[in-house]
Amino acid sequence: MGDYQSIYNRSLTNPDEFWAEAAEDIHWYKRWDRVLDDSNPPFYQWFTGGRLNTCYNAVDVHVENGAGDRLALIYDSPVTDSVRKISYQELRDLVAQFAGALANQGVGKGDRVIVYMPMVPEAAIAMLACARIGAIHSVVFGGFAANELATRIDDAKPKVIVSASCGIEPGRVVEYKPLLDEAIELATYKPAHCIVLARPQATATMVDGRDIDWSEAVAGAEPADCVPVEATDPLYILYTSGTTGEPKGVVRDHGGHAVALKWSMKNIYDVDAGQVYWAASDVGWVVGHSYIVYAPLLQGCTTIMFEGKPVGTPDPGAFWRVIAEHGVEVMFTAPTAFRAIKKEDPAGEYIKKYDLSKFRILFLAGERCDPDTLHWAEDMLKVPVIDHWWQTETGWAIAANCMGIDFAPVKPGSPTRAVPGYDVQVLDEEGNPVAANDMGAISIKLPLPPGTLPTLWNNDARYQESYLSRFPGYYLTGDAGYKDNDDYLWIMSRIDDVINVAGHRLSTGAMEEVLASHPDVAECAVIGAADPLKGQLPVGMVVLKAGVDRNDKDILPELVHLIRDQIGPVAAFKQATVVQRLPKTRSGKVLRGTMRKIADGERYKAPATIDDPVILEEITEALKILGYPKSG
Numbered sequence: 138m139g140d141y142q143s144i145y146n147r148s149l150t151n152p153d154e155f156w157a158e159a160a161e162d163i164h165w166y167k168r169w170d171r172v173l174d175d176s177n178p179p180f181y182q183w184f185t186g187g188r189l190n191t192c193y194n195a196v197d198v199h200v201e202n203g204a205g206d207r208l209a210l211i212y213d214s215p216v217t218d219s220v221r222k223i224s225y226q227e228l229r230d231l232v233a234q235f236a237g238a239l240a241n242q243g244v245g246k247g248d249r250v251i252v253y254m255p256m257v258p259e260a261a262i263a264m265l266a267c268a269r270i271g272a273i274h275s276v277v278f279g280g281f282a283a284n285e286l287a288t289r290i291d292d293a294k295p296k297v298i299v300s301a302s303c304g305i306e307p308g309r310v311v312e313y314k315p316l317l318d319e320a321i322e323l324a325t326y327k328p329a330h331c332i333v334l335a336r337p338q339a340t341a342t343m344v345d346g347r348d349i350d351w352s353e354a355v356a357g358a359e360p361a362d363c364v365p366v367e368a369t370d371p372l373y374i375l376y377t378s379g380t381t382g383e384p385k386g387v388v389r390d391h392g393g394h395a396v397a398l399k400w401s402m403k404n405i406y407d408v409d410a411g412q413v414y415w416a417a418s419d420v421g422w423v424v425g426h427s428y429i430v431y432a433p434l435l436q437g438c439t440t441i442m443f444e445g446k447p448v449g450t451p452d453p454g455a456f457w458r459v460i461a462e463h464g465v466e467v468m469f470t471a472p473t474a475f476r477a478i479k480k481e482d483p484a485g486e487y488i489k490k491y492d493l494s495k496f497r498i499l500f501l502a503g504e505r506c507d508p509d510t511l512h513w514a515e516d517m518l519k520v521p522v523i524d525h526w527w528q529t530e531t532g533w534a535i536a537a538n539c540m541g542i543d544f545a546p547v548k549p550g551s552p553t554r555a556v557p558g559y560d561v562q563v564l565d566e567e568g569n570p571v572a573a574n575d576m577g578a579i580s581i582k583l584p585l586p587p588g589t590l591p592t593l594w595n596n597d598a599r600y601q602e603s604y605l606s607r608f609p610g611y612y613l614t615g616d617a618g619y620k621d622n623d624d625y626l627w628i629m630s631r632i633d634d635v636i637n638v639a640g641h642r643l644s645t646g647a648m649e650e651v652l653a654s655h656p657d658v659a660e661c662a663v664i665g666a667a668d669p670l671k672g673q674l675p676v677g678m679v680v681l682k683a684g685v686d687r688n689d690k691d692i693l694p695e696l697v698h699l700i701r702d703q704i705g706p707v708a709a710f711k712q713a714t715v716v717q718r719l720p721k722t723r724s725g726k727v728l729r730g731t732m733r734k735i736a737d738g739e740r741y742k743a744p745a746t747i748d749d750p751v752i753l754e755e756i757t758e759a760l761k762i763l764g765y766p767k768s769g
């Protein structure tokens with residue numbers, strides 16, 4: 138325990154000393170020459186000159202320190218009715234073997250490997266195997282369609298793609314192999330090989346000469362050793378939604394990442410080696426990268442990979458069963474999961490069935506945590522419920538109640554204060570800090586702390602343009618909000634076209650691009666409308682081409698199918714309506730913000746520059762028919 142304010146101040150006034158101290162917790166083959174390398178602003182690097190291996194720090198080191206028998210990973214899969222427990226020693230052997238299999242396919246340092254897999258241990262094994270040999274992994278979430286996978290293949294240019302025959306969603310088997318084959322067909326760049334894990338629920342049709350069965354690839358492989366890499370070498374690329382259909386390839390380095398994540402386990406989550414930590418997310422998201430795979434293993438914890446849902450696998454007691462059965466002390470998930478449980482089990486009857494005595498803290502992130510959900514979770518679980526705020530780009534929390542430092546009073550709706558390392562400021566249009574309680578663009582003064590993105594994959598220019606150009610000297614988070622008198626942050630909305638559906642970040646711009654490709658659509662807009670379960674849901678407004686006479690009922694299935702096919706089921710796009718015109722300013726800018734306010738039942742003022750205010754009445758009517766605004 139310590140004093141948050143003095144630790145926070147020291148992290149900003151003396152970052153070199155602060156992070157060098159944290160870096161002592163990591164094994165280095167060669168120590169760094171510089172802690173913060175600020176020789177090329179606005180690009181900053183951490184621990185330049187240092188050499189390490191992330192897989193060594195996450196796996197081997199614990200075996201060498203005598204903890205080989207400790208459980209590293211528990212795979213709990215209600216959808217296949219199975220549990221598998223893997224010790225650190227077993228994990229090291231599995232990872233080394235698979236690293237050897239990758240090497241046999243010509244994968245070496247700096248080569249990219251796409252991992253398109255469900256929530257099975259082999260996904261984590263593939264990621265760690267890449268880290269072991271210095272290859273760069275890029276995990277693609279299983280709920281994305283072939284087209285999205287193809288975009289990532291073309292950008293990352295992987296030598297090998299690791300996949301599985303299928304994923305399992307409640308009630309249906311999602312065959313991955315046809316999606317993978319289609320993606321490779323669509324992509325301009327072709328990977329040399331695919332390694333495919335055969336799951337009993339579906340058989341993958343293999344392409345001769347290109348595809349290799351996981352077990353065969355592993356059977357013929359020599360275990361590979363950890364390869365020292367530069368602290369600044371990329372560990373992974375993770376694509377995330379931007380304002381257009383082109384996803385951004387967030388790069389994560391080795392050194393800063395290992396240091397920051399290990400630091401976060403004790404200081405933010407208050408978790409020690411040997412304790413069981415569970416992030417109920419998916420390896421396809423940043424939460425899965427940081428807090429299912431890397432951070433808990435770096436800390437020597439037991440991590441849980443859960444292949445199931447908060448409800449329906451088989452009931453709203455799934456989380457409590459896992460916590461009780463595996464002795465989980467700290468859990469991390471998205472508020473939407475708790476809203477789903479609360480909806481099915483409002484009185485918490487299922488909680489009473491399990492022994493949750495070991496459970497200490499619940500962390501929530503991925504979307505704003507509404508006070509109702511926070512209070513419900515507190516009342517039911519009788520443990521601190523901590524909202525914390527971060528994003529794919531940062532890789533770890535920007536604001537949190539740092540439970541390992543000192544517990545600050547919870548203000549429902551706020552993720553508490555900036556985490557040490559992050560100089561968070563709220564700026565006005567001109568880039569000047571605003572007064573307490575005033576809204577503005579939430580920005581982080583450069584340099585960002587270790588573990589955050591150094592750039593976008595092969596695209597320094599887009600990195601600068603997207604994040605650094607709006608306010609020179611600051612990183613633009615894309616979130617708007619304010620700081621109160623106690624320095625608590627309040628994250629209120631996005632300043633761009635990114636929406637948040639069930640804790641998943643999606644681009645309305647990308648959906649508009651897809652809808653616009655329908656032959657009958659002249660123009661369209663997609664807004665994120667407030668939904669009591671998923672936070673937001675996408676709603677499409679389409680204007681049909683002159684002479685096309687079709688109604689909502691008629692065209693909706695085609696639009697839904699198009700988005701599912703081009704972006705994926707994860708977009709949860711199920712609602713659209715035909716309108717005569719879109720509301721616009723006289724200069725032609727579509728008034729998406731005004732439409733969103735109408736959908737959410739918020740007061741709005743039509744801009745003076747609107748070309749025809751009558752359209753807003755038509756939009757209000759159309760949204761009403763779709764059921765908006767929804768009541769909580």
Ligand code: COA
Nearest residue numbers: 279280306311418424447471473474477503639640706707
């Ligand atoms: N592979 C294939 N399809 C997937 C998928 C995957 N890995 N993950 C989700 N999908 C599909 C779902 O089956 C669903 O398809 P459907 O339209 O045919 O029903 C669709 O994508 C939307 O999924 P989702 O938004 O997750 O909705 P849901 O109704 O299945 O579940 C919740 C709702 C709230 C239970 C669920 O979103 C959840 O558990 N969220 C937790 C939040 C989370 O993990 N966030 C990550 C950041 S912390």
Ligand code: AMP
Nearest residue numbers: 502503504505525526527528529628642
């Ligand atoms: P992702 O990159 O998918 O993790 O999404 C990051 C975005 O989700 C942030 O920029 C926010 O808009 C939102 N977000 C994540 N966590 C929180 C939180 N605790 N409170 C409010 N918004 C959040």
